[in-house]
Amino acid sequence: xxxxxxxxxxLVQPGGSLRLSCAASGFTFSSYSMNWVRQAPGKGLEWVxxxxxxxxxxxxxxxxxxxxxxxRDNAKNSLYLQMNSLRDEDTAVYYCAxxxxxxxxxxxxxxxxxxxxxxxxxxxx
Amino acid sequence: AIRIxxxxxxxxxxxxxxxxxxxxxxxxxxxxxxxxxxxxxxxxKLLIYAASTLQxxxxxxxxxxxxxxxxxxxISCLQSEDFATYYCQQYYSYPxxxxxxxxxxxK
Numbered sequence: 289x290x291x292x293x294x295x296x297x298x299l300v301q302p303g304g305s306l307r308l309s310c311a312a313s314g315f316t317f318s319s320y321s322m323n324w325v326r327q328a329p330g331k332g333l334e335w336v337x338x339x340x341x342x343x344x345x346x347x348x349x350x351x352x353x354x355x356x357x358x359x360r361d362n363a364k365n366s367l368y369l370q371m372n373s374l375r376d377e378d379t380a381v382y383y384c385a386x387x388x389x390x391x392x393x394x395x396x397x398x399x400x401x402x403x404x405x406x407x408x409x410x411x412x413x
Numbered sequence: 414a415i416r417i418x419x420x421x422x423x424x425x426x427x428x429x430x431x432x433x434x435x436x437x438x439x440x441x442x443x444x445x446x447x448x449x450x451x452x453x454x455x456x457x458k459l460l461i462y463a464a465s466t467l468q469x470x471x472x473x474x475x476x477x478x479x480x481x482x483x484x485x486x487x488i489s490c491l492q493s494e495d496f497a498t499y500y501c502q503q504y505y506s507y508p509x510x511x512x513x514x515x516x517x518x519x520k
């Protein structure tokens with residue numbers, strides 16, 4: 289079964305750090321680009337970060353740039369998000385999501401076809 | 414960043430109704446648009462990608478259309494399991510952005 293399982297969430301004080309993990313199974317993890325997406329309580333979806341299959345290309349949302357670091361270990365089929373200098377507004381459920389790598393006509397489409405169940409991060413004093 | 418304006422933010426409908434949700438991008442995104450369904454406490458589920466291509470396993474009552482800046486998700490005959498929140502997403506450029514969501518509620 290194709291699956292993503294996040295872990296590492298919890299309660300942290302403002303200014304603190306947390307490292308999220310996403311364990312992949314059921315597919316060739318090293319062939320797919322990956323993302324982190326978050327959702328604040330009662331709010332919509334916000335894309336956070338992207339990493340290509342070989343880690344050669346990385347992008348961040350402006351809201352987390354300079355504070356969060358995405359990485360992956362293809363040998364361990366794992367994706368990570370190191371979160372530093374956490375703020376109240378970082379409180380959210382964090383999902384890892386796989387780029388779909390679908391071909392339509394001659395075009396590659398990378399919507400998010402597989403999502404984890406999410407891990408809750410609460411930043412509060 | 415490309416802004417995505419999704420409407421309506423909520424709607425009430427009955428089982429069997431036809432429902433339409435729209436998304437407008439602040440600039441052209443070709444067909445790099447996806448639609449997701451999210452139920453409370455669950456992760457989003459991909460319904461449609463490339464603006465109009467149905468994801469495997471998704472019922473054919475769901476359809477998508479549009480290109481450029483204007484896009485539509487249609488549910489042709491609403492079923493009880495379709496009551497949920499729907500999001501559109503542009504993946505034309507980074508930062509990728511989502512619409513604000515449309516909550517489909519029971520009338």
